[in-house]
Amino acid sequence: MAPNDRDAAEESLDHLRAEIDRIDRALVELLAERRRVVGRVAEHKRRQGLPVYHPAREEDLISRRRDQARAAGLDPDLVEDVFRRIVRASRVVQAKGFRAPGVRQGARVLVVGGRGAMGTRVVGWFSAAGYPTEVLERDEWARAAQKARGADLAVLAVPIRATAEVAARLAPHLPEGCVMCDLASLKVDPVRAMLEAHPGPVLGLHPMFGPTTQSLDKQVVVATPARFPERSEWVLEQLSAWGAVVVRSTPEEHDEIMGVVQALRHFATFVFGRFLSRAGVDLDRTLEVSSPIYRLELGMVGRLFAQDPELYADIMLATPERRRLLRRFLDEAADTARFLNEDGREELIREFRRVAEWFGPFGDQAIRESSYLIEKLVERF
């Protein structure tokens, strides 16, 4: 190619890129305009007491944009992805707009440990919704009576080991009608301790997310109402109004399921990560030759070890039942050694098929979900 041709070509590519930049600027301007209209919608919904999340409207909006995309020769999946992201942002904007009123206006909230990581979140939710909210910290027991006066809800945002002691110490200061509620990741013992300490309504809550989670939107909270459930119902309604998914359970069922969902999962990950570190694996080289899915799986392992060892030891070793479950896991793992023998292949395949059957339709769903995420991962990192 002659130098002049190259110049002409570069000029023209520059021209096309300038076109793209113009379009991109216009896109951001439209997003900003949309944001302003959504702000007015939020204002409106707040005044009328309408809910933020309107699933039918969202699905309708997205399906019409998909149709438009198809007609314009655009990939409808691209347009759907873009609008899901935009719609989510608009939900967050609207939820932020929902500062008042809470579902039980004027209720007084006391958060014990309200300056800890999770406590700070709880204080943020309730005070943003207009509830008069007090904080009681470890060194403030002298002011407990004053802070607890007239409380309608007392949230114990304290380490699980401290729950019983804090419940006992706080209870004498609470009005009898006050709901006492904890946030610990076990429910049998903490709920029992609260029932013993406080004669009024008792509610166990387990938020299935950490304090770094920004929005309650679609996050799961397991609730185990224990005494006078009708009097703690407004707390659950309030969580739902903030976008959380409230799943009701009993303390016993909760603790059993969490043995698997938390203890066993973390322990299996711990065992795997520990082996990697001991097997002399070259982590960097491994990541280099890894497909996105392995990167993601290894990321799940790395994620565990980036967190607080004490907290995770507590979760794994919480109760004798949990330790028994983990021991059984190790026993059954040892049992798979026979699949590694020369003649183990057929049995491994049979066992693989049996487990696949147990997973049922979840397997295909998992493929769909994880394929979607891998695409996101490739896109971003």
Add this chain to the structure above:
Amino acid sequence: MAPNDRDAAEESLDHLRAEIDRIDRALVELLAERRRVVGRVAEHKRRQGLPVYHPAREEDLISRRRDQARAAGLDPDLVEDVFRRIVRASRVVQAKGFRAPGVRQGARVLVVGGRGAMGTRVVGWFSAAGYPTEVLERDEWARAAQKARGADLAVLAVPIRATAEVAARLAPHLPEGCVMCDLASLKVDPVRAMLEAHPGPVLGLHPMFGPTTQSLDKQVVVATPARFPERSEWVLEQLSAWGAVVVRSTPEEHDEIMGVVQALRHFATFVFGRFLSRAGVDLDRTLEVSSPIYRLELGMVGRLFAQDPELYADIMLATPERRRLLRRFLDEAADTARFLNEDGREELIREFRRVAEWFGPFGDQAIRESSYLIEKLVERF
């Protein structure tokens, strides 16, 4: 609220929603316009032989849109997410535009097993790039000489167990200068078999993705060039031109790392999934009370079992070294039982910290990546 007030309110909400719909239509129109300009860029790049992926231009584009978002009071993360998605789509459009010329125009490609799942992909890539491409299937050996005539690249897209036999059977028909290449997930044995069968250039390839992956964009391919590497270089260049990340290795290093990346990982997942199915876990209830991160992790397990048991048994049990590695994993897992004793907590915490140190900065990165994905998961499902 009086009925009339409600009517007025509804009317006004309808009006705001109509505003949003107008903006959304305009957004899709702009996306369609952008798509057309990107098509012209692709055309242009193709004529000039310029690469599709221009990382600096992409990062610059996104950082300018972030700045614009900030100035307009919009969340820059929202704008970045939207543009990452758009830019990826535009890369795919450009890559599709790259039908010709391949980096070595006119080279003749023969794909053995070219109607299998992976073979079909390979045929698709090469023929779309304008390479004359032939397929040789199991029942077509009578026509092997004719199909192999003048071939510059012979790709063995056959099950790993068949590689040696197919290489031996094909070799006599190939020109001596033809590159023989396989796609198996092990490299030592297949590469040795190809070296023995064919006196010309030999190249081991291991695409780190399955046949369902749509685009080569950012996908990893491990390459182990074995004989006359300079003569198979164009194949690797071609893969890079299609957007793949080519990582060079030796057959020995490859097989060792894959022992961990594939065999160990799948086996650990197998052991975990098997235990869930045997422990009487209620899968549906478990999913109901699960945080998005557990759903994601459980999805990784379900994903394994939704795939072909024979293929995964082959990967796990491929070589005596692999079986030894998996046995060692089980032994070290059994060893963690002592952390479950009454006095095991301190040692578990020490061990947790030691592994965290081994993971080093990858842990924080994993938190960032997985938090991003959880957000995507919450958004979509």
